[in-house]
Amino acid sequence: MVLISEGYFSENCWSLLGDGEAWPFEQDVIVPLARVHEGANVLRKGRLGLLLPNTTEVADVVPYFDQVALLAVQFPAFSDGRGFSLARQLRRAGFKKELRAFGPLLPDQYASALACGFNTIEIPDDRALRMPQAQWRAAYQARDVAYQRGYAHAGSILDRRRAAK
Amino acid sequence: MNIAVTPPRSNAPRAAMYYYDTFDRDFVNERVAQFRDQVQRRVSGALTEEEFRPHRLMNGLYLQLHAYMLRIAIPYGTLASNQMRQLAMIADRWDRGYGHFTTRQNLQFNWPKLADVPDILQALAEVEMHAIQTSGNCIRNVTADHFSGAAADEIEDPRPTAELIRQWSTAHPEYCYLPRKFKVAVTGSSNDRAAVLLHDIGLRIVRNEAGEIGYSVIAGGGLGRTPMVGKVVRDFLPREDLLAYLAAILSVYNRYGRRDNKYKARIKILVHETGLEEIKADIEAEFAALDRSGTNADPEEFARIAAYFAPPEFDAAAGTSIFEAEKARNPEFARFASTNLATHKAKGYTIVTVSTKPVGGVPGDVTSAQMRVLADAADLYSSGELRISHEQNVILPHVRLDDVFALWQLLQTAGLATANAGLITDIIACPGMDYCSLATARAIPIAQDISKVFADPERQKLIGKLGIKISGCINACGHHHIAAIGILGLEKSGRESYQITLGGDPTFSASIGERLGPGLEAHEVPQVIEHLVEIYLAERQGDEAFIDTYRRIGQAKFKPALEREVEDGSHL
Amino acid sequence: MAKFKHPQILIANHLLDGEVLFMGKAGWLRDHRAAVVATSEAEAEALLALGKAELAANKVVDAYLVDIAISPDGHPEPIHYREKLRTLGPSVRLDLGKQATNTEFGDI
Numbered sequence: 047m048v049l050i051s052e053g054y055f056s057e058n059c060w061s062l063l064g065d066g067e068a069w070p071f072e073q074d075v076i077v078p079l080a081r082v083h084e085g086a087n088v089l090r091k092g093r094l095g096l097l098l099p100n101t102t103e104v105a106d107v108v109p110y111f112d113q114v115a116l117l118a119v120q121f122p123a124f125s126d127g128r129g130f131s132l133a134r135q136l137r138r139a140g141f142k143k144e145l146r147a148f149g150p151l152l153p154d155q156y157a158s159a160l161a162c163g164f165n166t167i168e169i170p171d172d173r174a175l176r177m178p179q180a181q182w183r184a185a186y187q188a189r190d191v192a193y194q195r196g197y198a199h200a201g202s203i204l205d206r207r208r209a210a211k
Numbered sequence: 212m213n214i215a216v217t218p219p220r221s222n223a224p225r226a227a228m229y230y231y232d233t234f235d236r237d238f239v240n241e242r243v244a245q246f247r248d249q250v251q252r253r254v255s256g257a258l259t260e261e262e263f264r265p266h267r268l269m270n271g272l273y274l275q276l277h278a279y280m281l282r283i284a285i286p287y288g289t290l291a292s293n294q295m296r297q298l299a300m301i302a303d304r305w306d307r308g309y310g311h312f313t314t315r316q317n318l319q320f321n322w323p324k325l326a327d328v329p330d331i332l333q334a335l336a337e338v339e340m341h342a343i344q345t346s347g348n349c350i351r352n353v354t355a356d357h358f359s360g361a362a363a364d365e366i367e368d369p370r371p372t373a374e375l376i377r378q379w380s381t382a383h384p385e386y387c388y389l390p391r392k393f394k395v396a397v398t399g400s401s402n403d404r405a406a407v408l409l410h411d412i413g414l415r416i417v418r419n420e421a422g423e424i425g426y427s428v429i430a431g432g433g434l435g436r437t438p439m440v441g442k443v444v445r446d447f448l449p450r451e452d453l454l455a456y457l458a459a460i461l462s463v464y465n466r467y468g469r470r471d472n473k474y475k476a477r478i479k480i481l482v483h484e485t486g487l488e489e490i491k492a493d494i495e496a497e498f499a500a501l502d503r504s505g506t507n508a509d510p511e512e513f514a515r516i517a518a519y520f521a522p523p524e525f526d527a528a529a530g531t532s533i534f535e536a537e538k539a540r541n542p543e544f545a546r547f548a549s550t551n552l553a554t555h556k557a558k559g560y561t562i563v564t565v566s567t568k569p570v571g572g573v574p575g576d577v578t579s580a581q582m583r584v585l586a587d588a589a590d591l592y593s594s595g596e597l598r599i600s601h602e603q604n605v606i607l608p609h610v611r612l613d614d615v616f617a618l619w620q621l622l623q624t625a626g627l628a629t630a631n632a633g634l635i636t637d638i639i640a641c642p643g644m645d646y647c648s649l650a651t652a653r654a655i656p657i658a659q660d661i662s663k664v665f666a667d668p669e670r671q672k673l674i675g676k677l678g679i680k681i682s683g684c685i686n687a688c689g690h691h692h693i694a695a696i697g698i699l700g701l702e703k704s705g706r707e708s709y710q711i712t713l714g715g716d717p718t719f720s721a722s723i724g725e726r727l728g729p730g731l732e733a734h735e736v737p738q739v740i741e742h743l744v745e746i747y748l749a750e751r752q753g754d755e756a757f758i759d760t761y762r763r764i765g766q767a768k769f770k771p772a773l774e775r776e777v778e779d780g781s782h783l
Numbered sequence: 784m785a786k787f788k789h790p791q792i793l794i795a796n797h798l799l800d801g802e803v804l805f806m807g808k809a810g811w812l813r814d815h816r817a818a819v820v821a822t823s824e825a826e827a828e829a830l831l832a833l834g835k836a837e838l839a840a841n842k843v844v845d846a847y848l849v850d851i852a853i854s855p856d857g858h859p860e861p862i863h864y865r866e867k868l869r870t871l872g873p874s875v876r877l878d879l880g881k882q883a884t885n886t887e888f889g890d891i
Contacts, residue, residue, distance in 0.1 A: 101466075124262070124265075124388070125265060125348065125388055126388065126470060127348075127386070127387065127388025127389060127465060128465060128466055128470075130384065130385045130386075130388065131385055131462050131465045132466070134462070135462075138500065138501070138502070152262055154245075154266060157384070158384035158385070158387065159384075161384035161385075162384050162385055176258075177257070181252075181257070188241075188245075190237075192382060192384065193238075193379055193381050193382070194379060194383055194384065195454075195505055195506055195507075195508075196502055196505040197384050203234040203235075203378070204509075204512055206234060207232070207234065207512065208509065208511070
């Protein structure tokens, strides 16, 4: 998997903890929600992240907001837009730390992902081969005003109109 | 009759509709550049077809049976004359000289080349048009009453509302990858001409007891494989909460709409399977939780948009002496006047329906030459404005009664004067298998055959208003479910087979048509329609509409229409 | 793959202009009458594989096999009316599509 941050392919300090794998002491690991209790019990220096299916109910995650440093929302396919709404609701519920979109998104969706509250995207390696950094960078820099109010992007056209009066 | 067309006056009126500001213009231009880049990446292989497809669709480009097809948005069916002329230019330059008006008030070109589409989109952007979100799993063209701003029965023009929703739904970061397509319609009249009960969201402009304007919100209507009439989820939504409430519905749908089965993915299924009370609770909970003031448009923005739709100044002294004199003198004109005019709110004015259904023609198809005549007609007689109805006809909304005769003469030069608005030969038909890759049968030839059988104007007059709608597959783009007589084209044993449905109604008294019997062969359809009409004429009381007769006497009385001679001489 | 019942030809749309194409001996053709006919399951699989390669090479979109029968004139004709229409054009506009440019065309 390749991590995208501000349009750059970036170093990823997070890794997914495999099923039978032991908890590493120092590494930052992402685990499924069901294993979050394990993480609380193990003495560790590394940070904890949760991997959430895009069908997760926000109420189930809220209790762990303080414990985790990252929430990764799964996108099983780029056409499955549930993660955008889930991200929005996680932010609304008060999560302020890193929100990561996890799956085969397209550079053309980068602006939407950021607008909905994601900070980073992690895409499969074969995707990264066909969609090199230049495309992600271009998408990142092309972000512009949008019609909708209340999304975390370059501002809304409605607000610009008001300001222009 | 050849009449020299007066070239449009240089001070031709500017249609009373929304005009882009810098932000709108920048947006469409950027979108064109974005799509140009996407096409390039597709051609180079940087995007696979699977990855390109949602972007292709969100810019209105389909792959069909014979070629690509580009669906251009005509927001709430409103067009300015210069836009109509640009569509004619595009038809000539990049297509085969004609376009097709659809049942969602859009225009389709059937022969664009992928490589040309960015240039076509650029040409559209130049006249403030686009093909954004006319396909794909996103919010589609917001449709509205095609008599908006003109009808006598209007509470409020629904188009400012439709325009607000159009902007809000354009490239929405959260709602572009929905389980399925999402269609919204708005009506502002006591008579619904926008079929709001048959949309994913229908909005009905209403006044509460205090006289305040707001919306009755309907959700979960739709046609297709499982037609359903929408349910009211909110009796009265204050105007200022419109966008936030829509966001609440969309968020609930985006999160919980089914994604396991394409045929169960619309919001109507979610409403049906969840139950109305529970879905209303979900929507209200989301509405309560979201940042309302941060989502809604402010009243100033609504007023800014609404100002564009202020109707043209009507001449209080507009008379009818020419109109009456020409009707008395010219029986053919009198006939047109009796069929194709609707009551305008201003005295001395009328709403003219231009039929795109000449007998034996292709419903909804208009040549580039005809488009230019329509643009001229709009400039000369309708304050520069046109509408496209979901019945595939072109409306000239603000015509002086005393201009109707001259207009009619102009329309005649272009084969656009068919006097059949709402009559039995004003058939709605989807492109069907003559064009569409989703189709299971052809629809257009059936429309042509039926229209030829009923060509006689006197017979049509006797029958009165009767809507026939034909769909070439179960996706029901021909809206057959909500027709008085609906026809659905399927396949049976390797041949095209047509099922008749009766008793559909798209208005506030909405109902889904009921299947009459087994499928018919193509050549049997016109005969059966004739028999149905005969039964209707025999049974109707006074000037009862087909739907009222049907509801009164029941389907069983119509079954004999299916009796017909089969090839071997036996009767069914 | 569906059980092989009829001889088949390969059909697709040209990526750039959208026109319907048929795989011939030496490449894509606009006229179905000279299309290569697969007469066995193995041949059909090879034809489909060729189609997939052409898809991957960004030449065409939506390549698939079509059941045909050999006409009295000796050329392949699609059995199903949908695929027959694709070799012709809209039945309501005989001046458009392949039927307008080909010298011969048949009824559906």
